Amino acid sequence: MSVKPYGNQIGSKKEQVTQMFNRIAPKYDLLNHLLSFRIDKLWRRRVVKLIKPLRMPDVLDLATGTGDLAIAIGRKVKPNVIYGVDISSGMLALAAKKVLKHQLQHKIVLKEGDSENLPFEKHSFDVVTVAFGVRNFENLQAGLSEMARVLRPGGMVIVLEFSKPLSFPMKQLYRLYFTRILPWWGGLISRDKEAYSYLPASVLQFPDGKDFDDELVKAGLNPVRRWKQTFGIATIYVALKPEQ
Ligand SMILES: C[S@@+](CC[C@H](N)C(=O)[O-])C[C@H]1O[C@@H](n2cnc3c(N)ncnc32)[C@H](O)[C@@H]1O
Structure with missing residues (x-):
């Protein structure tokens, strides 16, 4: 049973996640960069580097949020098209402003939708990316299976997600920061205390490392790389859809 943002309050995890992101959307970018000391930018750049060698790929960025990865x-890449899909209209409204600011409206198409039930035909994309999104899915396997379905054979999935550092002293420092300092700061600035308690709680219970690779395999994907970021605070997972 995965953690829900507002615990026993009314609504499924999906409904609560949508409500939470609609609520914190105006403060999301500020908090994201502040609480991660901007390391999240470096991690996203590394995802971009993995896509750069591809020629005119069709890209789908799931849980695109305010659009940082899609942008x-x-x-940096010359894509044919990038679809940015998110379940929160509040996050997408901010993404739309940023897309215009970067004059990328001809490349990036934003769409409200659920990663667990995608509005695309099978074999539509060369690459599917998700940054800090999969942990929020109500049904992880449904989301991963949808990614596999919309990918072309040989296509690539790249997931960037928080993970748990394993070695001393990072393990201890991370727990202290993540479970004490971050919820306090995040709650204060966003005025949504639960949202920033949900963040560490959802990370601590989410499969990472080999366990996440096992989930990719269950969805019919072949993990080819597991790349730990910054002492294992986050991990970039790369998997391919089999050719046949
Ligand atoms: C932590 S934010 C990440 C946003 C962005 N990818 C980034 O790197 O900043 C998670 C996003 O996942 C979205 N999300 C959660 N569940 C979703 C689902 N089932 N389908 C689509 N988007 C979803 C939320 O609305 C939110 O915008």
């Missing part, structure tokens, strides 16, 4: 891809 980073649009600026």
Whole structure:
């Protein structure tokens, strides 16, 4: 049973996640960069580097939020198209402003939708990316299976997600920061205390490392790389859809 943002309050995890992101959307970018000391930018750049060698790929960025990864891809890669899909209209409204600011409206198409039930035909994309999104899915396997379905054979999935550092002293420092300091700061600035308690709680219970690779395999994908970021605070997972 995965953690829900507002615990026993009314609504499924999906409904609560949508409500939470609609609520914190105006403060999301500020808090994201503040609480991660901007390391998240470096991690997204590394995702972009993995896509750069591809020629005119069709890209789908799931749980695109305020669009940072889709925009980073649009600026550095020459894609045919990038679809940015998110379940929160509040997050997408901010993404739309940023897309215009970067003059990427001809490359990036934003769409409200659920990663667990995607509005695309099978074999539509060369690459599917998700940054800090999969942990929020109500049904992880449904989301991963949808990614596999919309990918072309040989296509690539790249997931960037928080993970748990394993070695001393990072393990201890991370727990202290993540479970004490971050919820306090996040709650204060966003005025949504639960949202920033949900963040560490959802990370601590989410499968990472080999366990996440096992989930990719269950969805019919072949993990090819597991790349730990900054002492294992986050991990970039790369998997391919089999050719046949
Ligand atoms: C932590 S934010 C990440 C946003 C962005 N990818 C980034 O790197 O900043 C998670 C996003 O996942 C979205 N989300 C959660 N569940 C979703 C689902 N089932 N389908 C689509 N988006 C979803 C939320 O609305 C939110 O915008």
